[in-house]
Amino acid sequence: MGETTPAVEIRNLVKDFRTSFRKKLLRAVDDVSITIMPGEVYGLIGPNGSGKSTTMKALLGLVAPTSGQCAIFGKDSLKVDSRNDVGFLPENPYFYKHLSGNETLRFYGKLCGLGGSALQERVEELLEMVDLTGARDRRVGGYSKGMLQRIGLAQALIQKPRLVILDEPTAGVDPVGSRQIRDLILKLSEQGITVFLCSHLLEQVQEVCNQVGIIFQGRMVKEGRLEDLIAIEDQTEIVLQDADERLIEGIHGMVERDGRASVVRTGKPRTTLERLFLREISEEE
Amino acid sequence: MMDHSDTMSVKDSHVRRVLVIATHAFTQLVRMKVFYFLAIFAVIAIGSNFFNLPQHEGPESAGTEVLRSIKSWSLGAMTLFSVVISIVATALLLPKDVEDRTLYTILAKPVPRIDYLAGKLLGVMMLVFVSLLLMDVLMTAVLHIRTSMVLDQRVAYATELGWPQEAIDSMAAEVNAMGSTWSLQGAVLAVFLRASIMASLALLVSTFSTSTLFTATVSFLIYFIGHFQADARDAYLHVGEVGQGLVAKLVTLLVTLVLPDFQLFNVIDAVIEGQVIPLVTMGKLVLVALYYALFFTIASWFVFSDKEF
Numbered sequence: 265m266g267e268t269t270p271a272v273e274i275r276n277l278v279k280d281f282r283t284s285f286r287k288k289l290l291r292a293v294d295d296v297s298i299t300i301m302p303g304e305v306y307g308l309i310g311p312n313g314s315g316k317s318t319t320m321k322a323l324l325g326l327v328a329p330t331s332g333q334c335a336i337f338g339k340d341s342l343k344v345d346s347r348n349d350v351g352f353l354p355e356n357p358y359f360y361k362h363l364s365g366n367e368t369l370r371f372y373g374k375l376c377g378l379g380g381s382a383l384q385e386r387v388e389e390l391l392e393m394v395d396l397t398g399a400r401d402r403r404v405g406g407y408s409k410g411m412l413q414r415i416g417l418a419q420a421l422i423q424k425p426r427l428v429i430l431d432e433p434t435a436g437v438d439p440v441g442s443r444q445i446r447d448l449i450l451k452l453s454e455q456g457i458t459v460f461l462c463s464h465l466l467e468q469v470q471e472v473c474n475q476v477g478i479i480f481q482g483r484m485v486k487e488g489r490l491e492d493l494i495a496i497e498d499q500t501e502i503v504l505q506d507a508d509e510r511l512i513e514g515i516h517g518m519v520e521r522d523g524r525a526s527v528v529r530t531g532k533p534r535t536t537l538e539r540l541f542l543r544e545i546s547e548e549e
Numbered sequence: 550m551m552d553h554s555d556t557m558s559v560k561d562s563h564v565r566r567v568l569v570i571a572t573h574a575f576t577q578l579v580r581m582k583v584f585y586f587l588a589i590f591a592v593i594a595i596g597s598n599f600f601n602l603p604q605h606e607g608p609e610s611a612g613t614e615v616l617r618s619i620k621s622w623s624l625g626a627m628t629l630f631s632v633v634i635s636i637v638a639t640a641l642l643l644p645k646d647v648e649d650r651t652l653y654t655i656l657a658k659p660v661p662r663i664d665y666l667a668g669k670l671l672g673v674m675m676l677v678f679v680s681l682l683l684m685d686v687l688m689t690a691v692l693h694i695r696t697s698m699v700l701d702q703r704v705a706y707a708t709e710l711g712w713p714q715e716a717i718d719s720m721a722a723e724v725n726a727m728g729s730t731w732s733l734q735g736a737v738l739a740v741f742l743r744a745s746i747m748a749s750l751a752l753l754v755s756t757f758s759t760s761t762l763f764t765a766t767v768s769f770l771i772y773f774i775g776h777f778q779a780d781a782r783d784a785y786l787h788v789g790e791v792g793q794g795l796v797a798k799l800v801t802l803l804v805t806l807v808l809p810d811f812q813l814f815n816v817i818d819a820v821i822e823g824q825v826i827p828l829v830t831m832g833k834l835v836l837v838a839l840y841y842a843l844f845f846t847i848a849s850w851f852v853f854s855d856k857e858f
Contacts, residue, residue: 324657327857344661352657358649360573362580374569375658377562419654429657 269338271427271458272300272323277332279318292318294482295332300460300475302426305453307473307490308462315482316462317355320429323460324352336427348376351420355431357412361405365396365415368404369422376423390418394448410441417448428452430461434468439541446472470494503533563664570660570668575675578638583676586634590626590684594691597622612699613823616727619695620821623688624736628817630684631677631744632772638673639751640764652858663850666752670846673748678741685737689729696728727823735831736820742838743814747772749845750809756852775811778804809841 279293293315300306308316321327323334325341339346359368369387373379378386391397394414399407404415413433420428433449434442449472452459463469469476470490477487486493504511512530519525597619646652655665700721707717750771755764813834816826 321653321858324653326653326656328855344659347657347659350657352654354650354653354657356650357654359651359654360577362577371569371573372654372658375566375655375660377565377659416654420657423658 269302270299270335271302271304271337272298272306272460273333273335273338274298274319274323275333277319277322277334278330279315279322279327280330291482293322296479296482296484297332298477298484298487300427300458302458303453303456304475305449305459305473306461306475306477307469308460308477308479309464309466309469310462310479311464314479316479317431319479320352320431320460320462324350324429348423349426351422351425351428353413353416353420353428353430353433355435357416359404359412359415359419361403364401364403365391365407365411366400368415369418372419373422378423386422386424390421393421393451394418395444408441410437410444413437413441413445414448417445421452425457427458427460430459432463433461434463434465440545442468443542499528563661566660566664567668567671570655570665571671571675574642574669574672575679577642578634578672578676583634583638584680586630587680587683590623590630591687593626594619594623594684594687598691598695612695612702613724613727616692616696616699616724617821617823619688619692620727620733623684623691624740624817624821627681627684627688627737627740628743631681631740632747634680635673635677635744635748636751636765636768636772637761638676639670639748640755640761640768642669642673643752643755644759644761644764647858656858662854666756666849666853667846670749670752670842674745677744677748681737681741681744685734688737689733692729692733696724700724723823726825730820730825732820732824732826735826736817738831739814739817739826739834742834743811746809746838746841746845749842749849753845753849753852756849756856771808772811775809777812778808779810779812806844809837813837 275297277293277296278291280289280291282288283290296315296319298306298308298319308319310316318327322329323336323341325334325343325346328342334341336346337349339349360371363371366387369390370383373383373386388397391400394417396411396414396418399411404412407415417428417430417433420430430449434445437445446468449459449461453472459472461469461473474490475488476490476493478485502515516527516530519527598615646655652665656662703720703724704717707720712720747768751764751768754767755761758764758767816830816834820826
């Protein structure tokens with residue numbers, strides 16, 4: 265498959281749901297088009313109920329579009345073979361409680377047609393990758409939220425798909441677990457795997473995605489490269505290490521002499537609460 | 550990505566996937582500890598030896614009531630277990646997957662929906678089959694021991710009375726017919742077939758119902774209707790005989806095609822009485838079961854293939 269085939273191609277997707285009683289139509293997704301090229305990390309952001317999950321489900325063939333088309337690497341989403349190349353982690357997944365982590369991955373692997381030593385090797389590799397080797401024989405019913413998300417990510421990757429779809433991958437996970445998942449997403453991106461994720465945690469999307477779409481009330485309101493979308497074109501940021509008062513005053517003087525430019529603000533950059541939390545935790549350990 | 554030769558050839562992929570899902574459903578049910586029922590069954594099978602039934606028989610026919618009682622209790626317990634498990638387990642598995650969203654993760658893999666349904670159904674049937682097999686072994690063993698005890702006792706009594714050998718032989722054949730026979734194995738198979746019909750029916754109901762309770766209730770209702778639908782049908786036709794038209798016939802045909810007629814399975818009671826099931830009857834039962842199981846599974850697929858999650 266050439267690099268020119270988009271990993272995800274959603275064209276003019278419309279999805280109406282019929283509310284059960286008065287048969288009133290509810291438009292969950294309204295004319296949404298998304299194209300994700302191989303290797304990109306695309307973040308779809310929007311408030312709850314804005315149509316993010318429905319868009320993903322349509323892409324996976326879990327719901328049928330009212331109109332429009334969805335395709336994965338050129339294959340129609342409504343066809344089963346389109347799912348050979350995709351891994352999916354739903355929002356708040358629960359796996360079969362009676363299976364251990366190892367059995368869970370083996371089950372999904374077998375569904376994808378894997379077997380024998382190739383499957384076991386892949387399972388070991390993924391358990392290692394999501395840091396669950398120690399919990400491999402524990403029943404999934406006893407896993408924490410973060411562990412469930414990680415085993416979920418591992419099952420999504422079992423058949424080495426070229427595309428992974430993650431629905432709120434860090435919802436309800438503590439900062440450490442959330443950081444682990446974020447690092448895993450970055451690792452996938454480094455391996456050239458296309459990632460399509462949706463979230464309402466904007467900071468995280470900003471950290472991992474290079475393409476962003478904003479969806480609101482079923483409609484795509486803004487889309488593009490993250491850097492282009494968030495850059496404030498007429499401003500420039502300079503962060504200095506060990507600069508003394510004299511240097512700062514000098515810089516202020518230079519700006520004043522320029523006449524055209526002006527200083528918007530100076531001060532100490534702040535760490536984020538997340539970084540502070542993670543630093544304190546790692547120091548405690 | 551995996552090489553395509555790594556994944557699977559289309560030919561055997563369906564069978565493999567159905568088996569993976571079936572084995573998983575089987576494991577899931579086993580880990581729900583349904584096999585505990587087997588301990589209760591053991592108590593019933595062994596206990597039925599000691600149920601003191603009023604004896605209306607002389608010493609020349611002593612013991613056959615006990616054999617009847619063992620068969621009756623055992624087959625009754627088998628029916629209860631197999632029908633309850635096939636309905637409840639099937640009604641439970643599908644909504645649970647939807648509720649826990651595990652279904653999303655399965656259908657997001659290259660798994661056709663028919664494979665998923667067939668796998669779940671097969672898993673339940675495997676569980677019922679294995680349980681019935683174990684119960685059958687236990688029942689046959691108990692029956693075998695008890696039959697030889699009864700036979701010894703009866704032969705000794707007859708010899709004492711100086712019966713001619715011919716009469717003793719015919720009496721022995723009579724006792725053996727009450728024991729463990731091929732027809733008895735056929736009756737166990739009939740129990741399994743009926744449970745399979747119920748499992749596939751529950752599968753169909755659960756594809757459009759929203760709760761396990763609804764599925765189970767409707768399925769049990771149809772199970773009971775299945776036992777008197779033939780009577781109801783006959784009565785209806787009889788009443789309408791004077792002006793019976795095409796409509797009545799069509800309605801009857803439709804009812805028979807959609808609702809299983811469980812009176813066909815009354816052969817189980819005949820076996821308890823020591824009668825033989827003709828091979829033709831057995832073959833007919835297998836075909837009937839196959840028809841309903843396939844019909845309900847295909848109907849489930851129609852509903853399920855357009856279902857949105």
